[in-house]
Amino acid sequence: MDLALGSLHVQTHQPDHTLLMAELDKDRLRRWLSLMSLIRAFEEKAEDLFSRGLVHGTMHLSIGQEAVAVGASSALREGDYLLNHHRGHGHCLAWGSDVDLMMAEFLGKETGYCRGRGGSMHIANVEKNNLGANGIVGGGLPISVGVGLSIKMRGTDQVCLTIFGDGAANTGAFNESLNMASIWDLPVVYLCENNQYAMSMPAQKAFKIPTISLRAAAYGMPGVTVDGNDVLAVYDAVRQAAQRARRGEGPTLVEAITYRWRGHSKSDRQLYRTRDEIKEWQARDPIRRLARLLDMEDDELDEVARQARARIEEAVAFANASPEPDVSTILEGVYA
């Protein structure tokens, strides 16, 4: 498939859908669809809670990007590591996180993953090797080098999945990290979730090259661009990258081209793009695309969405019933 990015045309890696559909049984793909729907329902509820003034902080919604989160996580296994960025609710849910604890964290409750200290941008679950979302663009990239080194020194076949955006690919941390991971053949999968805007800066203005994955060549690692709204394509590319990492052959840069349907954060008036552009990408809805692959009828898909929303309502109820952090504990957790 050719993706038009402004004046640039990008040739993407084409997975063999028939082969993948044959290999992945339908039940598994249905679970992916449910997960993508759960992510969307979480984000829509987050937006709803925010618009009703029930959320203290900001949020960065990943509506439209669900295939990246689910495709990538599904290509990994138990015991692998995740480092992600602050548009990260989807990655976290796809990693198998508890929706209740996530919603509680989003609402700043003591029962949340980070006891309400982290909030939307810093959800982590170190016990499950989810090493956290990052509020700093590119902030997780150098940390991935250490996780990769740690895996290599322990001699396990774990992999570190590091997800970052197109904006992060222009930071100095990107250069240092990809180079170090490559020279040491570290088992890291660098997944650039290119949603085409670093806040308001379009990728086509921020890069002089047609695809970010081209940069892989500069570090001596494979680079591949996939359609990030095609969950099978993301799965296939990340799986191949993970296999290479497990074989000790080093990192890969995977670029998934996708699009965020909402603004950057709560303050965004979206003056930098057109309604038509948003509509065009909404027509490429990753959830509907997977439903079509599964030959699902609209009412079936509606039922999946209804179940997802119901689960999210339970999470909101859990969070609402949870206690606020006690001010007497404010100093806890700075030092070990």
Next chain:
Amino acid sequence: MREITYVEAVREALSQKMSQDPTVFLIGEDLGVYGGAFGATAGLIQQFGDLRVIDTPISEAGIVGACIGAALTGFRPVGEIQFMDFVTLSMEQLVLQAAKIRFMFGGKARVPFVLRMPAGSGTGAAAQHSESLENWFVHVPGLKVVMPSTPYDVKGLLIASIEDDNPVIFVEHKLLYKVKGPVPEEMYRVPLGKSHVVRPGRDVTIVATSIMVQRSLQAAEQLAKEGIEAEIVDPRTLRPLDDEPILDSVVKTGKVLIVHEAVKMSGFGAEVAARIAESAAFDYLEAPIRRLAGLEIPIPYNRTLEYHAVPQVENIVAEARALAQLKV
């Protein structure tokens, strides 16, 4: 007791800790065959191999990120920043990641690593290789800041820092590397967060850090010939700061001079002065608190200018004498 140099004590601490704990490794620029810019890691690559003495490209943010990632997943890395000046290139990883991860994640993660770095002027290395930036880190909750002034302390504090479960900024001074002193051969710890009295005295308290402890000791010898007995307190750990020995000393002498190499404005001395002013020791002061610190300039190249940019023995003698002789 056997005497070795400060840099030998650093190397011995690293070597002994690496032998004892397989999760300790070194990472930084030119640590291996080169042995570190100041020789602190000389010979360690032969002893432990290149998987535990890791040479990196010129990537300071990458070095600190590598420490964080490995620390989060079970290791106790010791990173080296070749000159403290270059730590500015890794500030995001140190201040926004390492220092905050534990708190941000609700106290459910640990980031145990040490970041060693040589600081200070006196080598003719000029403005970008002579910084004393310790107080930048003292201002960051989540970090610990250690600044050893003797071969004995540097070994014991480094071992204790590696064993600490938090990110520790470990500031060595270039001019101290060749200073010799008694150091036990076996492993021992100097606990973090413990100030101590280096030299007892009754007339004036000198609170000094790093190389200024050595200079204050020399100053105290000269002052003693004049009948002035200076008491020297070395905080050793700047964050967390154990201020009790400082306050006790001020109560005893009633006069205090604070000496450090970093510039005076908002320097560590300001914190020490404020602690004294806020405490019961304030009532015992017989003279205003004095600070002696680096001038408000970058470190100049010219030998004479460089010498005058930071406190020297004669400046400490003059300040302490003036304080001691002040009649109240």
